[in-house]
Amino acid sequence: MKVGLFIPCYVDQFYPNAAIATLELLEKQGIAVGYPARQTCCGQPMANSGYEHLTEGCNSLFVDNFAGYDYIVTPSGSCALHLKEHLHTKKNNGVALGMRKKIYELTEFLTDVLKVKKLDAKFPHRVGLHQSCHGQRGLKLAQMTELTAAPFSKPAALLGMVEGVELVPLTRPDECCGFGGTFCVAEEAVSVKMGKDRVADHEQNGAEYITAADLSCLMHMEGILHRKNSSVKVIHIAEILNGVKEEVV
């Protein structure tokens, strides 16, 4: 099994620890992981702003980088969803469309492909799980409260394999944090209010850490937590699943 690791641009630039944890976590499962050096971005920042027509360069770069892999795994539900729904190129569209089926968000890959049943990790903390919308409603990583359907959660199941993790219940388990790509600045007032409310839900329910399968949500919430000097920290789910060392946090 050849797995290509896709580290989205802002994770590469701002959250290398989450990327390292993703790589190590996959390697621990005995997987050969390749990281194509010329990768950049999934193209979503342009596309969600209405500029999908400017993503050709990004897309063909992505296709060139990841052709030849059996699976493409990324620690971001939002980027994974965007690629699954929109990856296309003018010169190599057959390959691009085929590639859509090979793209997996990390927790989805661990659950559905590797069928991970146990993890060697410890994280003795009260953790609030933020259900990032694109992962949850787009990739169906977890059941959605709107639907009349049986509950499940791939990220929560994985967190359940980590020693010491205590998941705190949330008053609104799957409300959006308000990041929303360029929405976070174009609609600054509402974006921040949504973030404040989301963070407050975790705080009021006693979370020490907020985790998620998407760093964009976490970056937004971290920005709000930091501004108000909150003691609550954010951490990408890969770092918990990989067995984070306290001092690295």
Add this chain to the structure above:
Amino acid sequence: MKHHADLAEVFNKDEERVDWHDETLWWVRQKRDKASHQIPDWEELRETASQIKLNVLSDLANYLEQFEKQAIANGVTVHWAADAKEHNQIVHAILQEHGITQMVKSKSMLTEECHLNHYLEEQGIGVIDSDLGERIVQLANEPPSHIVLPCIHKKKEEIGEIFHEHLGSKKGEDDPQILTETARTHLRSTFLTRKAALTGVNFAVAETGEFVVCTNEGNADMGAHLADVHIASMGIEKLIPQRKHLGVFLRLLTRSATGQPITTYSSHFKKPRPGQQMHLILVDNGRSIQLGREDFRNSLKCIRCGACMNTCPVYRRSGGHSYHTAVAGPIGSILAPNLDMKQYADLPFASTLCGSCSNVCPVKIDIHDQLYKWRQVIIKEGYGDKKKTLAMQAMAFTLSNPSAYRIAGKAGRVVMKYAPFAVNNSLNPWYKQRDMPKPPKQSFGEWYSEHRK
């Protein structure tokens, strides 16, 4: 003209009020969850409704002709209006014909869309809205902020003030029971004295030519049954093929809207009673154009339950008026650009694309996907901001060129300088109320080339 973001910013100046608005609508969303989760085949019901509407939209012309034929046979006068103006003129002509200068009107979002009240007032005709919420916003001289709960943005103390000023209730009165009684007395005399009543239409049945109006207050019935002339206005998408399909839609509508099993009144109108005239106006107003837009056609399935508004985290924190259109919220944001792409270019961007709207929609409209698609259309048609276009082009260039990306990244992680959350200065909206993570010493790419090669 103000955009959603500006209007939402104003709304957010009073955070306590935003919290109250959010909680109020969240409570309605929870009632909806409770009601829908009690129906084991809820998801199948949604799918069935969606398919029935798809069938209607696929053969709309024939269903409309069938409906018209049946309605005429029942003794109803049928009118066709190509747009809002024609609709308003038809209503006015009917009233003029009978020498009527005062009309009572129950809930009809279509007449809001057509700005009927304003038009009729200019012609010297007085309209009184008989839905309690609509009456309140009418007295306050405001448009409804929600399609099902028109005055959900008003607190009971504010309603007390309005009633004190206009209906003579005691100053400072804020007991909902007493305020409702005040409105009831006022509206009762309206119902008794109006010779014409206008209602909306929730469902029109093609096979029988009848139409169904759903209210909780019985105000549509009060108006229609007491008036000599009943005018019903409906968008051409309101059709369902057969009466039996009401069993699907009536189960979905109010559970989705308020969490009730069914509206208090689901009134069937088929023919005028002896001596009464019944007019039905079939209004297009852009619907045929929307039907022709393949990506947006499904928006015409909407049964106006308002569930997408109640669940929308943006709507709850920006209020209905920030959408500056008759139908606010997620569904309004995919309907409005069809009517005027320039004026409503901002609305498809007033969303995080979280997808909750599509999940609660009883007819399974892919609302958040349509928001994404409208963004593409609006930018391509040239209604985007020029500065944003330049930034996007620069960002697309950088992200298409690995070496440019590496260099940009190295120089203080400025790959993000084209992205929304840029350098830390007061001009960048990110920093008004948020911080950015400290740039790490190394990017992952740099770390990888040191540790894994």
